[in-house]
Amino acid sequence: MLKAAVLLAFIGSASAFASAPEHPPHGPLKITLSSGDVVRGHNQDSAFVRSFRGIKFGNASRWMPPEPAFHQYMSMDGIPINGPACPWITNMNNESFDYPFNKTNIALAFDYATSEDCLNLNVFTPVSEPTEPLPVVIWLHGGSNVAGSATSHGPVEWLVNGMENSVIVVSINSRLAALGFLALEVLATEDPRNVSGNYAILDQQLAMRWVKREIEHFGGDPSRVFLLGQSSGGTNIMAHLIAPESVPLFAGAISLSGSPNITMNKADKYEQDRKYWLDNTPCKDTEPAAEQLACMRKLSVAEVMQAMDTTCKTDIEPNDKNPFPSEIACTGDGGRYNLWNQDSQVPVDPSLGQMGFGLPFIDGHTLDGGSNSSILTGLKKTFSNASAPAVIFQTLSAEHNWPPSNAFTKASYEDNGARGLLNKQLGVCMRDGDDLKRPCCQSCTGSPGNAVDNQFGTESVLLSDFLDTVFQRAENDTENRPDDPHWKLYPAYALTADAGATCGNVELALAAASGGNVGKIFVSTVVTPPSNPVFAGSCFIRSTMPFHSWDFLAALQASNPDGADKPWRAGKMVKSGENFFKDNPHGYAVNCGEEDDETPAKQPYQPSTRDVEFGKQVLGQWLAFIKTGKPGWDAVGSSDWSDYQHGKITDKPAMTVPSYKQPACDNLKKAGVDINWWWVN
Numbered sequence: 001m002l003k004a005a006v007l008l009a010f011i012g013s014a015s016a017f018a019s020a021p022e023h024p025p026h027g028p029l030k031i032t033l034s035s036g037d038v039v040r041g042h043n044q045d046s047a048f049v050r051s052f053r054g055i056k057f058g059n060a061s062r063w064m065p066p067e068p069a070f071h072q073y074m075s076m077d078g079i080p081i082n083g084p085a086c087p088w089i090t091n092m093n094n095e096s097f098d099y100p101f102n103k104t105n106i107a108l109a110f111d112y113a114t115s116e117d118c119l120n121l122n123v124f125t126p127v128s129e130p131t132e133p134l135p136v137v138i139w140l141h142g143g144s145n146v147a148g149s150a151t152s153h154g155p156v157e158w159l160v161n162g163m164e165n166s167v168i169v170v171s172i173n174s175r176l177a178a179l180g181f182l183a184l185e186v187l188a189t190e191d192p193r194n195v196s197g198n199y200a201i202l203d204q205q206l207a208m209r210w211v212k213r214e215i216e217h218f219g220g221d222p223s224r225v226f227l228l229g230q231s232s233g234g235t236n237i238m239a240h241l242i243a244p245e246s247v248p249l250f251a252g253a254i255s256l257s258g259s260p261n262i263t264m265n266k267a268d269k270y271e272q273d274r275k276y277w278l279d280n281t282p283c284k285d286t287e288p289a290a291e292q293l294a295c296m297r298k299l300s301v302a303e304v305m306q307a308m309d310t311t312c313k314t315d316i317e318p319n320d321k322n323p324f325p326s327e328i329a330c331t332g333d334g335g336r337y338n339l340w341n342q343d344s345q346v347p348v349d350p351s352l353g354q355m356g357f358g359l360p361f362i363d364g365h366t367l368d369g370g371s372n373s374s375i376l377t378g379l380k381k382t383f384s385n386a387s388a389p390a391v392i393f394q395t396l397s398a399e400h401n402w403p404p405s406n407a408f409t410k411a412s413y414e415d416n417g418a419r420g421l422l423n424k425q426l427g428v429c430m431r432d433g434d435d436l437k438r439p440c441c442q443s444c445t446g447s448p449g450n451a452v453d454n455q456f457g458t459e460s461v462l463l464s465d466f467l468d469t470v471f472q473r474a475e476n477d478t479e480n481r482p483d484d485p486h487w488k489l490y491p492a493y494a495l496t497a498d499a500g501a502t503c504g505n506v507e508l509a510l511a512a513a514s515g516g517n518v519g520k521i522f523v524s525t526v527v528t529p530p531s532n533p534v535f536a537g538s539c540f541i542r543s544t545m546p547f548h549s550w551d552f553l554a555a556l557q558a559s560n561p562d563g564a565d566k567p568w569r570a571g572k573m574v575k576s577g578e579n580f581f582k583d584n585p586h587g588y589a590v591n592c593g594e595e596d597d598e599t600p601a602k603q604p605y606q607p608s609t610r611d612v613e614f615g616k617q618v619l620g621q622w623l624a625f626i627k628t629g630k631p632g633w634d635a636v637g638s639s640d641w642s643d644y645q646h647g648k649i650t651d652k653p654a655m656t657v658p659s660y661k662q663p664a665c666d667n668l669k670k671a672g673v674d675i676n677w678w679w680v681n
Helices: 158-162 177-181 199-218 232-240 266-276 289-298 301-306 325-329 375-382 406-413 417-425 450-475 485-513 550-557 609-628 662-670
Strands: 028-032 038-044 049-059 067-072 120-126 134-140 168-172 220-230 252-256 390-396 521-526 569-571 645-649 655-658
Touching: 028 049, 028 199, 038 120, 049 199, 067 199, 120 158, 120 199, 134 199, 134 232, 134 609, 158 168, 158 550, 158 609, 168 199, 177 199, 177 301, 199 220, 199 232, 220 232, 220 609, 232 252, 252 609, 375 485, 390 485, 390 550, 485 521, 485 662, 550 609, 609 645
Parallel strands: 134 168, 134 220, 220 252, 252 390, 390 521, 521 645
Antiparallel strands: 028 038, 038 049, 049 067, 049 120, 120 168, 645 655
């Protein structure tokens, strides 16, 4: 989901944390690695952690597997700094973010220095010496695999404090977009794997090997390495679960809002990228293969990124009712790598719903889909082994509320509500005033629902019959929701979250359980929203529901060493190792300009007690899972619905709900809302 490329960093000033020393010792830190190389760090006062930044773990030639390497980036005064981020896409119009890295251009969050030489990581440890080796959390950032970095989601080092100084946190960079996922037959001719693509997955594998080999020197336990990923970071975790060389490298994983749609095979991926990337470059007709490869490798970063056929452009200016005008202006093909109608998470062309540029694909080597070249059979194969890692698949009940959809918001403004929206967008052809149980799609040729009726055929009756249950359940599914007119659209958001994310995650969990080890597989859904409206991904429209990234962001802010009740801000600039954003406060929404006292989108968010408690509950569940293998709700219980258990996440201790989501997922599947509707993020 390309909107996930609009990244947030919830932050605040930092000075103290209850379980950390009041005054950590100062002075440089040195650690000698098994290679003999020396890593330098320092005690980061702002987060009360020991910080080891900018550790280079690999080299990677363009479109080749990475190789181990070592270097550490240092400031002029000898303090370790973040290494460069990987080049990425900054906006919906596919402009690349390519700022040369140098010692004077060192900025984090939304002002990166970038380089193709970007395989580096940061290590954060508690200040106090542990009495025994600590488990390790490797953070895989989100951003649709086309944007973001090890620091893009804010000060992840806070998680050390948030998880009671009981873990070590490692954040990593890996290649993005066309540099991280391009796959072509001609590239395979030079690749030692005899396939191409999935370079970012290889980068992450190399980082995991580095952690496995070196983390004991930092006080970590190499046998207890856990992956934590949000959005495309969660998607990459799903990829690692079917990657034979990844599985032995981690003991468990927490996938937050990942895409289950890892379904494309090698032949289709090669053809997709030839048609929608290579043919947009000056290298498309170059022969022989060696000269074509040389041509491709001479392209600038901007040329590589801009060759991706992603979105069409528009001159329409954003406004409060239309923050992403390109979504409305783009119709039809509109960029082959942007295959989703973002307004409702309905695939523009269901037969192409599996495609996405930054999405890992099953290449038969790095990612093994088993006998059927499917993530489902791949998961069954992985979990048939007793040493399979434990895993949490977590989604939110209104994923697409970040930022709110144009069509959803328009329906709210026009007072049409969710019924009118579903009539138009989802093909449930209900006449005005009709009750939800009265389908009319089979006799409504020419009606607003007809286009989608053609996709579902007679099965649309099942979907229509099902909607009243969706609405009734959704109305009662979230406690303490804000008093906001947008809430009448919650059932529509709940339906699209189920169709695009939750039901797919459930299906992956059931497939994994069919291999055995059902006690290691957990599924959960967050239903607690923010207490007050949030400008989460747009300066114009508020998010009021349990939106995409809300769980991670609340957990991060609840880890704030200065106090979880401090105002939550979005950040612009930060210098390595200093007080994050303390001197550069910006508004809560992304890129909304300087803070002022009157514009809501430019004011920090003041969390409620419930917001803080929600974040702490999430942190506690992660820590329990890391320490005991159990997050606080029951494992799935079976490989089908016969004994299926699902976690319901709120600001209270998690609840286990038997067969939760079964009616939604079963009925959506019967109605034709299947794997082609699983979202791409």
